[in-house]
Amino acid sequence: MKVVLVHDYLSEFGGAERVLWELSQMFEKAVIYTAFVKKDSPAQQRFEGKKIVTSWVDKVPGFSRWWYSPLRFLAPFIWQGTGKKLKDYDVVISSASWYITKGFGNRGGGKGPIEICYCHTPPRWLYGYRTSINWQRFWIVRIYGQIVGHFLRIYDFKAAQKVNWFAANSEEVRKRIKKFYRREAEVIYPPVWLPQTVKASPPIRKKDYYLTVSRIVGGKGLELAIKAAVKKGWRLKVVGVSAGVGQELKKLKKVAGNKAEFLGEVDDGQLSRLYAEAKGFLALAEQEDFGMTLVEAMLNGTGVVAFNGGGHKESVVDGKTGVLFNDYSVEGLIKAVQRFEKLKVKPQECQKQAAKFTKEQFREKIKKLVLDKVR
Numbered sequence: 001m002k003v004v005l006v007h008d009y010l011s012e013f014g015g016a017e018r019v020l021w022e023l024s025q026m027f028e029k030a031v032i033y034t035a036f037v038k039k040d041s042p043a044q045q046r047f048e049g050k051k052i053v054t055s056w057v058d059k060v061p062g063f064s065r066w067w068y069s070p071l072r073f074l075a076p077f078i079w080q081g082t083g084k085k086l087k088d089y090d091v092v093i094s095s096a097s098w099y100i101t102k103g104f105g106n107r108g109g110g111k112g113p114i115e116i117c118y119c120h121t122p123p124r125w126l127y128g129y130r131t132s133i134n135w136q137r138f139w140i141v142r143i144y145g146q147i148v149g150h151f152l153r154i155y156d157f158k159a160a161q162k163v164n165w166f167a168a169n170s171e172e173v174r175k176r177i178k179k180f181y182r183r184e185a186e187v188i189y190p191p192v193w194l195p196q197t198v199k200a201s202p203p204i205r206k207k208d209y210y211l212t213v214s215r216i217v218g219g220k221g222l223e224l225a226i227k228a229a230v231k232k233g234w235r236l237k238v239v240g241v242s243a244g245v246g247q248e249l250k251k252l253k254k255v256a257g258n259k260a261e262f263l264g265e266v267d268d269g270q271l272s273r274l275y276a277e278a279k280g281f282l283a284l285a286e287q288e289d290f291g292m293t294l295v296e297a298m299l300n301g302t303g304v305v306a307f308n309g310g311g312h313k314e315s316v317v318d319g320k321t322g323v324l325f326n327d328y329s330v331e332g333l334i335k336a337v338q339r340f341e342k343l344k345v346k347p348q349e350c351q352k353q354a355a356k357f358t359k360e361q362f363r364e365k366i367k368k369l370v371l372d373k374v375r
Contacts, residue, residue: 221284
């Protein structure tokens with residue numbers, strides 16, 4: 001059985017790329033097709049040694065840095081060219097998010113491979129969800145976005161109808177697939193894995209700081225976390241790098257003063273220790289698709305303070321492994337943290353909850369899905 005993997009593009013190494021990495025470990029001989037690879041990026045470094053085939057836009061100067069977002073209307077032309085190269089494969093596993101990376105299957109009686117789409121979310125910018133980069137803040141760009149979005153929604157819907165089977169990374173995303181594509185999906189939670197040493201006993205001693213892990217972009221609640229930290233005098237550590245062409249990091253540092261420490265990119269060993277030593281983890285995106293960082297924190301025995309929306313509700317057990325709160329404001333977060341600090345969150349309970357989202361379970365369900373559908 002010839003399996004091929006298709007992914008939006010390789011730039012940051014976030015949750016979607018961790019899923020792709022696990023798929024590439026499962027299907028070791030599978031080639032990875034992607035729109036482009038950003039040179040010297042975290043994702044390029046992680047996937048070094050894998051066989052990767054890029055599209056024609058990878059040869060366009062500056063595309064991976066500047067043009068991939070403004071020229072998003074090119075997505076159909078990128079994937080139509082890629083689709084022609086996939087005809088001889090038996091199974092395509094597409095890892096799809098905002099770049100409309102789907103539509104390679106033979107559903108409806110067409111020729112070509114079977115496609116299983118692991119959907120991280122239908123493109124947020126097409127369906128009214130807040131995006132990490134507020135690229136439509138200028139009126140002329142909003143008009144452009146509305147025009148382009150209209151045609152790409154039509155394309156996205158048609159592409160979704162060619163997919164043979166969908167897998168969703170959360171119940172939240174399963175509902176979106178049903179709503180926007182009118183398709184059913186099986187929920188397969190993404191694989192969460194970090195170095196095993198942090199899980200060993202005795203547990204690591206907690207330190208006096210809160211942690212958040214995110215790309216440095218809007219829509220992730222970073223400014224909310226920093227304003228609360230400044231107001232209450234909490235120590236806050238932020239792991240993550242800037243994405244896009246925005247000035248978010250500069251703005252956040254100005255707000256933070258000396259109350260937040262920006263650590264940039266860290267390796268998995270450092271990340272595990274940061275999770276384990278934190279007194280609590282803050283997850284503040286309003287409409288998160290799933291949220292792997294919450295589970296990583298719990299895997300390392302650390303409780304979570306999370307906004308009660310999106311996929312957060314599927315991993316945090318309110319009052320047991322952390323706190324879910326509804327008032328999305330600085331005062332709302334402060335009250336949630338104060339409630340969290342009164343809880344006696346047990347590291348063992350956090351790790352027990354995190355065990356529901358292991359890479360072993362991910363592999364088992366993906367393998368079963370592929371074998372069941374291909375037969």
